[in-house]
Amino acid sequence: MAFNSFRTNYIIRSLLLTASIFGLSYLWYNTELTMTLILAGLLVLFQIIAMIFYVDRTNRVLNNFLESIRYSDFTRTFQVESTDSSFDKLKKSFNEVIEDFQSVRAEKEENFFYLQTVIQHIGIALIAFQRDGTVELINNATKKLFQVRTLHNIQGLKEFSPEIVQKLLTIKHGENDLIRVREKDDLLQLAIYATEFRIHNRTILLVSIKNIQQELDEKEMESWQKLIRVLTHEIMNSITPISSLSSTVKLLIRDIATSLENQQVDPEDTESLKEVEQALQTIHKRTDGLLHFVNTYRNLTKIPTPSFSIFKVKDLLDNIRDLHENEIHNKGITCNIIVEPESLELSADQHLIEQVLINLVTNAVHALEETSNPQLEIKAFLNRRGRITIQVTDNGKGILPDVLDKIFIPFFTTKPQGSGIGLSLSRQIMRLHGGGINAYSEPGKETKFSLTF
Structure with missing residues (x-):
């Protein structure tokens, strides 16, 4: 119209x-x-x-x-x-x-802002970038994981881990991979998954990255606990009757030898009875030793449920220093306690955490025995990811790289008289607190154990 x-x-x-x-x-x-x-x-x-x-x-x-x-x-x-x-x-x-x-x-x-809000609230790190590394989108979980405020190109992660950069630039559609990143304060096991799609003639890679270190630690500890339960059960069932029978037979042999002392018997028979008694005594002694060995490793499966309370970290560390004060003084070790801030508080089972720290400080003191100018530092602070961390650092002989990955395995020890359960027990206690323990070492220079809550 x-x-x-x-x-x-x-x-x-x-x-x-x-x-x-x-x-x-x-x-x-x-x-x-x-x-x-x-x-x-x-x-x-x-x-x-x-x-x-x-x-x-x-x-x-x-x-x-x-x-x-x-x-x-x-x-x-x-x-x-x-x-x-x-x-x-x-x-x-x-x-x-x-x-x-x-x-x-x-x-x-509205849909875009809704999607952005959802992405920013996801706890898994997400990065969308082009094949040349140009970043188009990252969420808050990514910034927190890599400790960056902004990221314009994947190359910006080189300082964090060159392996991460290489993997992100070469990863293919639908590929899953696992990358291990060791930091001085933490150990990360990063699970990476990539999806590729096209928008306006641009190829975009959407990569999800999740730190699964805690899940791996839990599964590993559960596997060890199951194995220990089976082994201790079978060993106890086999050794207990041997120990009991050896003790009984030893008493019978002793009674027979006593009754034959007043009778005219061949000296060779008496000597044979004594040899049998000594053999039975050896068997009984070894079975008792094995029973003690098995009972010791049962501790890994019998850790009490933590009783959480809030306490000052400084008081905890001062107690640890007081417990080792004489030994530290006698060996000429310089011990420093650092808490930043001094008002730092922790929600945990104080007695269990004390047990972990006692074990770590004891190991550090032993490692400093052949060190000139021995130094020990116990430090508590908030790490880069905002988590409470307690570190025990010494300048002792250190731990070799091929040993470092094995020190938390039950039964593994480098000490002649070691039981191999101290660090495993510590790891189990930290797992029950929802945290973790890891070690970093430069032989002859520095060894650092970090408890992260």
Whole structure:
């Protein structure tokens, strides 16, 4: 209808302009009235200008509308003065189209912000980047994991771990991988999974990264506990009757030997009885030793449930130093206690954590026996990820790299008189607290055990 009104208006204007031009031509040849000719000419000029403006006004409105769509500028509106005008009806139609675009755009923005909120609240690290390493999206979990505020390119993670950068730049669609990153304060086992897709002719990789160190520790400890339960059960069932029978037979042999002392018997028989008694005594002694050995390792499966309470970490560390004060003083060890901040508090089972620290400090003191200028440091602080950490550091002989990965395995020990359960027990206690324990060592320079809660 607007088009029909525009056409009618245009035809009427064209006819009037044509009539005016003919009138001006007639006057030009048939009259000498100068003022009349001037007025007629001005009338024709006015109609031409009005025609151009009338047509151009429609073009300007249409051009503005198309530019709004082209540049996604949906804030522009077209003023409607009268609903009867064909131009105003056209403007009204343009306004309605723009309102529809605004509605669609607002819905898309709401969905985008909703998706962004969901991504930022996910506890798993997510990174979306192009094949050249240009990062398009990261969430808060990624920033926390890699300790970065912003990340523009994957190469920015080189300081954290060159292996991570290499893996992210070469990972394929649907690939799963596990990367181990050792830090001085922590040990990370990162599970990586990648999905590839295309957006506007760009290839995007969406990679999820999760630290599964705690889950691996729990599974490993559960496996060791099951193995220990089976072994101790079978060993106890086999050794207990042997120990009992050896003790009984030894007493019978002793009674027989006593009764034969007053009788005339072959000296060789008496000597044989004594050898049998000594053999039985050896068997009994070894079975008792094995029983004690088995009972010791049962401790790994009988740790009491932690009784949590809130206490000051400084008081805990001072107690540990007091317990070892004489030994530290006698061996000339310099011991420093550092708590940052001093008001730092911990929610844990104080007695169990004391047991862990006693074990670590005892090991550190033994490691410092052949060290000149021995130094021991016990430090508590909040690590880069905001978790309470207690570190026991010494400058002793250290732990060799091929041994470092085995020290938490039950039964493994490098000490001649060691039982191999101290660090395993400590790891189990930390697991029950929802934390972890790891070790870092540079032989001859520094050895550091970190408890992370």
